[in-house]
């Protein structure tokens with residue numbers, strides 16, 4: 644049986660350089676948001692502001 648997955652529209656803003664990334668994400672069974680985002684183009688992967696809304 645296929646699980647129902649909620650999809651989210653995710654906006655990640657880098658607090659280091661201000662770059663914005665628009666991504667699609669989903670939540671796993673534990674409620675962790677997964678987007679596939681690795682790091683910003685400036686190399687920052689920790690100081691990020693993440694917003695998401697359900698699609």
Ligand SMILES: [Zn+2]
Pocket residue numbers: 657658659660661662683684685686687
């Ligand atoms: Zn950056």
